[in-house]
Amino acid sequence: MISKKHFLFCLMATALISCSHKTWTVTQATSVKIPIDSSTEKLAYKAYKAYLQPIKQEVDAKMNIVIGQAAETMTGHGPESLLSNLNADIYRQTASKFSGNEVDISIINLGGLRTVVTAGDITIRKVFELMPFENELVVLWLKGDKLNELLQYFASMGGEGVSGLHMEIEHGKAINIKIGDKPLDKDKIYTIVTNDYLAGGNDKMFQLAMYEKKQNTGIKIRNMLLDYIKSETQKGNKIQSKLDGRITINR
Numbered sequence: 001m002i003s004k005k006h007f008l009f010c011l012m013a014t015a016l017i018s019c020s021h022k023t024w025t026v027t028q029a030t031s032v033k034i035p036i037d038s039s040t041e042k043l044a045y046k047a048y049k050a051y052l053q054p055i056k057q058e059v060d061a062k063m064n065i066v067i068g069q070a071a072e073t074m075t076g077h078g079p080e081s082l083l084s085n086l087n088a089d090i091y092r093q094t095a096s097k098f099s100g101n102e103v104d105i106s107i108i109n110l111g112g113l114r115t116v117v118t119a120g121d122i123t124i125r126k127v128f129e130l131m132p133f134e135n136e137l138v139v140l141w142l143k144g145d146k147l148n149e150l151l152q153y154f155a156s157m158g159g160e161g162v163s164g165l166h167m168e169i170e171h172g173k174a175i176n177i178k179i180g181d182k183p184l185d186k187d188k189i190y191t192i193v194t195n196d197y198l199a200g201g202n203d204k205m206f207q208l209a210m211y212e213k214k215q216n217t218g219i220k221i222r223n224m225l226l227d228y229i230k231s232e233t234q235k236g237n238k239i240q241s242k243l244d245g246r247i248t249i250n251r
Contacts, residue, residue, distance in 0.1 A: 063125035068229040070122050071240035076113035079159025079169065079247040083113055086241035088163035090228050095139050095193035098217050103139060104179055104190040105164035107150075109203050112195070113161070122229055122239060131222040135195040141213040144186040150207040151177055151184075159247045170250040195221055 034040070074082035091106035115129040142150075151167055154160045155174035165184075167177040177184040189212055196216070201209030229239055 063123065063128065065124050066121045067124060067127075067226065068122040068233040069238045070117050070119050071238040073119045074117045074241055076110050076116075076161075078110055078157075079249055080162075080243060080245075081110070082241040082243065083117060084108060084110055084161030085163065085243065085246065086239070087113065087225070088161045089241075090224065091137065091193050092163045094219065094224050094228070095137060095217065098137075098219065099139060099191075099215070101191070103164070103193045105162060106193045107198065107205070107208070108161035108194065109198060109205075110159075110161055111203065112197070117239075124226065127222060127225050127229070131225060133197070133221075135197050135221045137217045137219040137221060137224060138194055138196045138199040139215040139217065140192045140194065140199055140208060140211040141189050142192050142208065142211050144184055144188045144190060146207040146210050147179075147190055147192070148174075148177065148184055148186055150205060153204065153207075154247075158249070162246055166246050168248050168250055 072082070074086060076083040078084070088106045088108050091108060092103050095103045095106070112133075112135075113130060114132055115126070117126060117130065151165075151174040154162075155167070155169040156172050159169065165177065165179050167174045169175075179185075179190060192208070194208060197203075198205050198208055199211070199214065201207075232239055
């Protein structure tokens with residue numbers, strides 16, 4: 001006869017074996033794009049949509065506030081562009097003011113500029129579209145040899161957003177590099193302002209993560225842009241930029 005204790009042990013063992021995890025393997029997968037537009041309106045959950053409507057109206061009212069005027073349409077294509085030059089200049093101006101010393105250069109990624117700024121009204125919504133991420137302004141101290149490697153990468157890519165330097169691209173190589181008005185010194189330590197995403201060596205800008213020193217400013221990029229536009233508007237200025245040959249391609 002099986003004892004009660006033995007019976008309970010067998011019962012628990014059987015339960016554990018039957019509950020063992022199975023291993024699953026994906027053998028095939030398919031995906032379908034589902035557009036979120038007027039064609040999907042019929043699928044909307046009407047009660048939830050009605051609940052969200054007053055919230056949407058409140059958000060829209062704030063996002064559609066006009067905070068400035070763009071003097072011209074600005075796009076963000078390389079090797080340099082009106083939009084990238086403007087943003088890079090704002091980066092350097094803000095970081096210099098924050099640190100109390102002139103920051104040598106600024107670096108931004110053209111892919112991080114997520115929309116076009118058209119001539120005319122600039123709304124808060126437009127700034128959120130331009131910078132939808134919660135990135136922060138960061139100042140780095142980087143040795144000149146690493147900076148040179150980074151600029152060579154920029155040259156191979158056809159350019160990136162910069163301020164405070166001039167360079168030429170010839171056969172995919174960066175030449176005649178000047179920081180300010182002086183040739184790049186591979187032994188010098190330069191101050192560079194960028195965003196925390198790039199400071200981590202992302203977008204293949206590995207050299208930025210090889211810094212000698214790093215300072216987090218606590219300044220959100222989006223807030224910086226909003227403050228700049230509002231400040232210029234209060235001065236009676238339109239938001240404008242210019243192409244000044246900071247990166248040129250020799251044909």
